Amino acid sequence: MNIIGVESVVGGSGGTSVVAEYAAALNDMGLRTIALDLNPENQLGLHFGLSLSESAGVSQIDQASSNILDVLFESVDGYPFIPFGYVPEVEWPVAIETLAERLSSLLKPILSTPDRVMVIDVSRSAFPLRDWVYRHADVMLNVIQPEPRAMPALIRYSEHQRRLQVAANCRSLVMFNAVAPHLDLSRDTLELLRSQITADAQCPILIHRDQHIPEAFASQKPVRSLTASAQSNRDFDALALWTVSYLNSDGFSADAEDALSGAKGSFPTAEGSSQKAEGSFPGAEGSNNGAIK
Amino acid sequence: MSLIRQQWVEQRRAYTRVHSALQIALLYLEVLILNPGENKHLNRQQKQRTSLRFWFPHVNFNRLNPLDFVRIVLQVLWLIFFQQESDMEPKKRKSPTKTVLTFPLRVIKGTNKKVRAVFNQHIQPRYSGLALKTIMGFGEVTHYAWLNTATFRILLTIAASVLVAFTISLPMDSSSQAVMLLLFWGTALWVRDVNKRGALLLMVVLSVLVSTRYLYWRVTQTINWDVPADTFLSLLLLTAEIYAWTILVLGYVQTIWPLERKVARLPDDxxxxxxxxxxxxxxxxxxxxxxxxxxxxxxxxxxxxxxxxxxxxxxxxxxxxxxxxxxxxxxxxxxxxxxxxxxxxxxxxxxxxxxxxxxxxxxxxxxxxxxxxxxxxxxxxxxxxxxxxxxxxxxxxxxxxxxxxxxxxxxxxxxxxxxxxxxxxxxxxxxxxxxxxxxxxxxxxxxxxxxxxxxxxxxxxxxxxxxxxxxxxxxxxxxxxxxxxxxxSAHIGQRIRWARGMAQIFRLDNPLRGKGLNLGQRICYANAMLYFLNGIPRIIFMMAPLAFLLLHSYIVFAPAIMIALYALPHIVHSYLTNSRTQGQYRHSFWAEMYETVLAWYILRPTTVALFFPKLGKFNVTAKGGLNEKTHYDWEVSKPYLILVLLCVIGFSFGIWRLFTGPTDEYLTVALNLIWVTYNLIILGGAVAVAEEAKQVRAAHRIAVNRPVTFITASEHVFSAELVDYSDQGAGLRIPHDCQIERGDIIRVFMFDGGSERSFECSVVSRRGELLGLRFIPANIETDQALLRATFSRADAWVGWRPVDVAERPLSSFQEVIAIGIRGYKRMAMQFAPILLPVFEFFEGGWRFIRSILPTMPVHKEEHNG
Structure with a gap:
């Protein structure tokens, strides 16, 4: 099982939508992919048609049965997903803490399946869960929208999240979402951001800002189930295709044991690849703003 | 039974009684023979194979007519006896019914196949492999590196010169000449498809040898010195032939080894x-x-x-x-x-x-x-x-x-x-x-x-x-x-300028003389300039057969059989070799047509420039105009019409001579008739070109096939295909469910290098999936981005024309004949409309025969929606 984490660098960058569309695209390509929501806001399920009143989810598995398959849903179109489950906001810290401790054992039956992919919606604020993903993911896609908030966010990312991700031996990439070439500000910001990040630290696939995505969310379906001809489907198809080649490139293995062990230092090339990623940022060591040129 | 009734009712809604019965019979026949029902798991290609329409692409099953039965029978016979299964992978699954039906046929076919299999598997590979190995070994020029020493080169040159002189000048009787040339010809055909430089060199050497031998024979043995008028015409033709030979040989030297230069890297700094x-x-x-x-x-x-x-x-x-x-x-x-x-x-x-x-x-x-x-x-x-x-x-x-x-x-x-x-x-x-x-x-x-x-x-x-x-x-x-x-006319004007300029340089600054050039440069420049002097020789070749047919003048003073034995190999070799060296860039016979159109017009300016090189001024070539309707440029083709007329008269005389002339002239008449027919075909092509097709769009649209993205006013982003573009507008193929109408404003995203740019367009037409757009002018910077996304893309003109198909002289000849016929039809339309039905009769007849003949089943791409 390969694990791909998706995290919004700035709130509202569309991380959850990306997870839903991305998982659907991977499934359509023939790669069985499960979308997992580790964001206590519990929004991912809505993309797949989950009822608002449904409270089941990965945080809701009771101690006794503790079977992850009980909360593995499938959308009408056959896309599998695991919601976070409804937790009142005051209880979030506790729920996150407990879940982070149990997550490895909970996911064991799924993670041991080879040739599968899990795309995880990661919340910036749910630290222990986030750290769990950093430790287990092959790739972290850090979603940024080309907008004015992006530049300070990018600096923060390179000082903080990126260092954690690299330290946890996971490839850390910036991915641009909601790209709008027809808006000068968006285009210029994108150019600026891209010029600040080395090529091997950014995902080459750009996702367009497309009204189809919120509309699809409103009807609780992935875009591909609603409007086949939308550009965002092509974008996510391209992302899925890129993912396969990226995961198959050096230093990655679909072996479940490695993904589970957590201590990925055991696997020979991971060290090298992480160093390579580190080296891709000029002046990464010592200085604080690694991803910024 | 109720199923049949239901089908009957359904069919009756659309067709007559007889037709409906036929349709249902066909449907059941299809099920019976091709068995489509059970093959749900097959892919689309295989599914197509289970339909009668696939196997009989030229039959319209919705509207059968009596002739279709002839078509079907012919197609079945053809499919069974001639169509190789290997041509149409993967193999068709045969249903039991069909197996029974075709049993006797299969026995015959099976035996045939076995014999062929033995030949294909054992005999043919052995010999073709052997042959190929020899040629490949021979053709790989790097193998001869060890021969490349001064002594060897001198010795080889001397030996080769002696051999060549011998080959060129050795007089032979007709049968030995035939044997030698057949041998050469066979060799040329043998190595034609070997993709090695050595093979090409061999073809060139053979062609030069044969042509030189021909010319030697022409100069030494075929000039008619007895009748002064004949001598004059004879020498005229000979001059033209010497010119053609010179151009042929210089052309071989010029293009024997194209450099195919690659891009040189610029420094990183x-x-x-x-x-x-x-x-x-x-x-x-x-x-x-x-x-x-x-x-x-x-x-x-x-x-x-x-x-x-x-x-x-x-x-x-x-x-x-x-x-x-x-x-x-x-x-x-x-x-x-x-x-x-x-x-x-x-x-x-x-x-x-x-x-x-x-x-x-x-x-x-x-x-x-x-x-x-x-x-x-x-x-x-x-x-x-x-x-x-x-x-x-x-x-x-x-x-x-x-x-x-x-x-x-x-x-x-x-x-x-x-x-x-x-x-x-x-x-x-x-x-x-x-x-x-x-x-x-x-x-x-x-x-x-x-x-x-x-x-x-x-x-x-x-x-x-x-x-x-x-x-x-x-x-x-x-x-x-x-x-x-x-x-x-503008095109001809431009070529006249080139031709005159080249002739001027040839006189004023002759590349064969003067300092500073190496031999190769002299040859290349000389060929570039001499090429444009082809006006007179080409007209001479056009008129030459008329000398005999009209004037009964023997301008090649030799028996027809000897002419055929010398001239034919010379022509065949030069076509074969040229097809090999330049087939990818110019198809055989098309060149004749191009040059014939220009010949008359460059004749005068080049001749004038040769004698008075300082006359004449620069003229600007007109570009970017419109042509509102198709018209015929009679002014331009006037000289060719006269030539056509002369040739037709010559042809008629030829026929007349065939019937009334002495029997020992038959062959000569026939030879000249073939020549004049060939000239007529090429001239027909030259006439056909003068029909100016209409051109209504001011800006030329470049057809492409490239994915693009566009965004509607409602911010919905769709993927589309860029079908064509110009600097004014573009054509998109869009998803059929996309709600866009004429008058809408959309923005198309295209890549300018690494960054995606947006271009505002108004929708000027929508026809099904096709959207016509006009770019809304913005600022200079956007215009530049648009250019860089279209005309100025680094790869904008790469892969302009498919070049992977090898040129075959015979099929090119067919195309030129078709164009020639078009030219004559156009002429008939203008001068003798009474002849038009004749053309239509032949065309209709040919179409009819084509429709009866078996057709290769092809997989059709289905377009969704």
Whole structure:
């Protein structure tokens, strides 16, 4: 099982939508992919048609049965997903803490399946869960929208999240979402951001800002189930295709044991690849703003 | 039973009783024989195979007529007996019913197949493998490196000379001549498909040998010295043949080993890149033609402080100076317009100071990569003075337009830019073509700027630089594209200028004489110039058979059988060899047609230029015009109509001689009839070209097939396919469920290098999935981005025409015949409408026969929606 984490660098960058569309695209390509929501806001399920009143989810598995398959849903179109489950906001810290401790054992039956992919919606604020993903993911896609908030966010990312991700031996990439070439500000910001990040630290696939995505969310379906001809489907198809080649490139293995062990230092090339990623940022060591040129 | 009734009712809604019965019978037959029902798991291709429509593509099952039964029977027989299953992988699954039905047929077919299998598996591979190994071994020239020593070369040359002299001059009787030539011919056919340089060299050697032998025989044995008039005609033909032989041999030398130069890498340090001046000369072209060129030149990828674009306007128009000022391009004019384009460039040369000069004709839009791809060689070779790239045209030239062969057949210029310049480059003799080239300032100033003595200033300038010992390079990657001449008369006008200019250089600065050139350069230049003198010889060849048919003059004084034995191999070898060397760039027989059209018109100017080289002035080629309706340019084809008339008279005389003449003349008459028929076909083609097809769009649309993205006013983003574009608008194939109508505004996203740009368009038409767009003008910066996303893409002109299909002289001949017939039909329409039914009868007959003949089943691509 390969694990791909998706995290919004700035709130509202569309991380959850990306997870839903991305998982659907991977499934359509023939790669069985499960979308997992580790964001206590519990929004991912809505993309797949989950009822608002449904409270089941990965945080809701009771101690006794503790079977992850009980909360593995499938959308009408056959896309599998695991919601976070409804937790009142005051209880979030506790729920996150407990879940982070149990997550490895909970996911064991799924993670041991080879040739599968899990795309995880990661919340910036749910630290222990986030750290769990950093430790287990092959790739972290850090979603940024080309907008004015992006530049300070990018600096923060390179000082903080990126260092954690690299330290946890996971490839850390910036991915641009909601790209709008027809808006000068968006285009210029994108150019600026891209010029600040080395090529091997950014995902080459750009996702367009497309009204189809919120509309699809409103009807609780992935875009591909609603409007086949939308550009965002092509974008996510391209992302899925890129993912396969990226995961198959050096230093990655679909072996479940490695993904589970957590201590990925055991696997020979991971060290090298992480160093390579580190080296891709000029002046990464010592200085604080690694991803910024 | 109820099922059948239901089907019956359904069929009866659409058809008559008989027809419905037929339809249902067919349906059941299909189920019975091809068994489509149970194969749900098959893919689409396999599914198609279970339908009758696949196996009988030429039969319309919805509307059967009695003849269709003939078609079906023929098709079944053909499919069973002739169609190889291996041609149509994967194998068809046979249903039991069919197995029973076709059992006897299969027995026959099986035996046939077994014999063939033995031959295919054991006998043929052994011999063809052996043959191929020999040729491959022979053809791999690197194997002969050990032979390459001075002594060996001298010895081999002497031995070869003796052998060649012997082969050429040995007199033979007809049968030994036939045996020898058949042997040569067989060898040529044998090695034709071997993709090795050695094989090509062998073909060239054979062709030169055979042709020289023919010429030797012609000179020594076939001149009729007895009758003065015959002697005169005879010598005239001989002169033309010597000319043709010279061009043939020089052409072989010129293109024997094209250099196929690659791009040279520029240094990584951009600060070492030299400065470049871009000259865009214009005289009377409208601004909308020149504008994209200037914008694209400014948008080329080169350090901004080292790229200076200059607009050189000999028209002195305010509109141009205003535009130049607006976009910050220096605008240069001069008081007089002496020496036209050359003078214009020389004037600008004095006012600028860049290290290199790039010249674009005002309609040649450069790609953004032009300088980065061409400049590298200058930094590798300090003696290099010129890098030329091909002239590429995105609009069809008159031949392409009038014969509807745009982007499917090589056009007239392709031979020159695809092969000849590359061949010249091998001899360091590729020359300047006036546009799409980079010149080094030093050498250019050394030869006194662009040459002004002739009307082809470009080639002459290159010749002068070569004389001073400078090198030239040719890079065969289209890096700029422009408009082709729009009408046949304009095209002919342009070629007249080239022909006259080349003849002028031949007289004023003959490359065969003078200092500084090596042998290869002399040959290449001489061939380039002599080529344009082909007017007179070609007319002579057209008229030659008439000498016998009309005047009964024996201009080749030899028995017909000997003429056939000598001339035929000479012709066949030169066609085979030319097809091998240049087939990719010019199809056999098409060249004859191209040259015949020009022959009459370049005849006079070249002859005049040869005797009075200083006469005549520069004329500007008209481009970018409209042609509102199809019309026929009778003015242009007048000389060919006269030739056609003469040939037809000659042909009639030939027939008359066949019936009334002495029996010992039969063969001679037949030979001349074949010759005149061939001439008639080529002339028919020349006449067909003069029918000017209509051209209604002011801006040429370039057909492409490229994914793009567009966004609607409601911010919905869709993926689409860019079908075509021009500088004014574009065509998109959009998803059918996309709610867009005429009058809507959308934005199309296209890539300008790495970044995606948005271009606002108004929808001017919607037909099904096809959307017609007009770009809404924005600012200069967006216009430049649009150019870089379309015309100026580095790969905009790569893969312009499919070139993977090998040229076959015989099928090219068929095409030329078809064009010839078209020409005659057009003539009949004009002069003798009474003949039209005859043409229609033959055409209809041919169509009818084609429709009856078996057709290859093909998989059709299904379009969804």
């Amino acid at each position: 951009i600060s070492t890149w030299p400065s470049v001046d871009v000259f865009i000369p214009t005289y009377n072209e409208p601004l909308h033609v020149v504008r994209p060129t200037i914008l694209a030149a400014l948008a080329m990828d080169w350090p901004e402080d080292k790229l200076n674009v200059y607009l050189l306007d000999d028209g002195k128009r305010d509109e141009f100076s205003d535009f130049a000022e607006k976009i910050g391009v220096p605008y240069i004019t001069r008081v007089d317009n002496s020496h036209a384009k050359a003078g214009n460039l020389n004037h600008a040369l004095k006012k600028t100071s860049g290290d290199y000069i790039t010249i674009f004709d005002c309609d040649h839009i450069p790609t953004r990569s032009f300088l980065q791809l061409t400049m590298g060689w200058f930094l590798h070779d300090p003696k290099l003075a010129l890098v030329q790239t091909p002239h590429h045209f995105f609009s069809p030239d008159p031949f392409e337009k009038n014969l509807t062969m745009f982007r499917s057949k090589p056009n007239e210029g392709e031979l020159f830019y695809g092969l000849i310049q590359d061949g010249n480059d091998m001899w360091n003799a590729s020359f300047f073509c006036g546009s799409c080239a980079v010149l080094k300032r030093g050498p250019l100033e050394e030869v006194g700027g662009i040459a002004v003595e002739t009307v082809t200033e470009d080639a002459h300038t290159a010749l002068k630089m070569h004389r001073l010992g400078y090198n030239s390079a040719y890079l065969n990657i289209p890096q700029a594209a422009g408009l082709a001449t729009e009408s046949l």
